[in-house]
Amino acid sequence: MNNVKNALSATLETAARTDFPPRQIEMATQLDTHDCEKAPIAEEPSKRTKVLILGGGFGGIYAALEFEKMLRRRQDIEVTLVSRDNFFLFTPMLHEIAASDLELNAIVNPLRKMLRRVDSFVGTVERIELANRRVSVSHGFDHHSHDLYYDHLILALGCGTNFFGLPGIETFALTFKSLGDAVELRNRLISLIEDASSECAAGERQPLLTVVVAGGGFAGVETLGAINDFVHQAIRCYPNLRSERVRMVLVTPDELILPELGPKLGAYAQRKLISRRIEIITDARVKAATEDGIELTNGMKIPSRMLIWTAGTAAHPLLTALPVANERGRITVDEFLKVPERAGLWAVGDCALVPDPLTGGFHPPTAQHAIREGRAAARNLIAEIDGRRKKPLRFSARGQLVAIGRRTGVANIFGINF
Secondary structure, X not given: OHHHHHHHHHHHHHOOOOOOOHHHHHHHOOOOOOOOOOOOOOOOOOOOEEEEEEOOOHHHHHHHHHHHHHOOOOOOEEEEEEEOOOEEEOHHHHHHHHOOOOOHHHOXXXXXXXXXXXXXXXXEEEEEEOOOOEEEEEEXXXXXXXXXXXXXXXXXXXXXXXXXXXXXXXXXXXXOOOHHHHHHHHHHHHHHHHHHHOHHHOXXXXXXXXXXXXXXXXXXHHHHHHHHHHHHHXXXXXXXXXXXXXXXXXXXXXXXXXXXXXXXXHHHHHHHHHHOOEEEEOOOOEEEEOOOEEEEOOOOEEEOOEEEEOOOEEEOHHHHOOOOOEEOOEEEOOOOOEOOOOOOEEEOHHHEEOEOOOOOOEOXXXXXXXXXXXXXXXXHXXXXXXXXXXXXXXXXXXXXXEEEEOOEEEEEEOOEEO
16 A cells, blocks of 8 residues: 555656656666776777677677676677667566556666676667678667677567557557556556546546456566556545446457466466456457547457557567568577578577477577577677587576466466466
8 A cells, every 4th residue: 555655646746747768767777876887908909809789688688698707807809788778677577667566776777787898888779781790779869870890799689569550559559568668557547547536537437447458468467467456556545436446457369368377377367367356358359449448359349548558579670671581570590599691690589589409399489588598699609709619508498477466476387387
């Protein structure tokens, strides 16, 4: 209850503002920099091998951290991490920021505190030229461009959001991938509750108190579970509102939520959410969205002012344009994380299609796999520079966990269900 009150008092004055400028987030994560000085580097040789890492997610960050360890006593290799933000974001806990269970600084770590040996370049990748081994990056308030040259390039740009071209979705839906998205979601929830509490909304409160989440996977379920707790606790602070008027809806195309965890855990999680008055609409998808409501493929129309979109991912547009083999935007790599027939090109994380020799398939695009891929790519890259034998990636998932609200969750650890 105290978390909710603190969140209300801290964000009411900005609730109507739904954007959270990245520059403000950058400044917020760099307040304490007295211990961030880079370690002194000896005078560099005339020729240094240049390595670029594009992307500051799990794959890119853990590749950079591996270089930190391996290059501690070497000055012949120069590594630069190019990231859109100047901090690393622990995305699996974004829903806890939206629900005010955690403060912003609990899931962000400034790059310049993490990386002493590896350089950081904060900007947006605009163009990748494989033939010239050049990457163009824009940054600054005027978005001016820099050309960065490389000998080796690690692609870790992840993926984007896929709206499938559905009418109104990109305009009216909230995505949930960044720190700004989590803050915007929390502000929007408080703003809708405030509007519903006012006297002028007495006859139109239901759409204001209805939230629809598209997608029954990890992101959708965790987000809905967290904000359901947040809204029901917040309602107690508003005499004009009743908890019974809150409507939370989850839309999934599957028969059960959380298909990644199997039918037993999916059914258990679904029963738990339904017991908390959460509606789960199965075998349906969101078809269209307007300012006043959401239309589903089963013909149902839900009056609502908030749609949260966690229903699809799209390949990064820069990567689909590259002249390399890919499958649905994921770049094909070998067991060493290297792109075949492309000297000096590597890929990790969500944007890479990494073969799994243990299963005969491919590694899924999850954080625990991206971490190991980033480390393996860094080690194999150094091995190639030194003329040593590279080692294939061999990793089996440890398990998966999902929080479903009210301090409960479901998990599969080493094949055992909890």
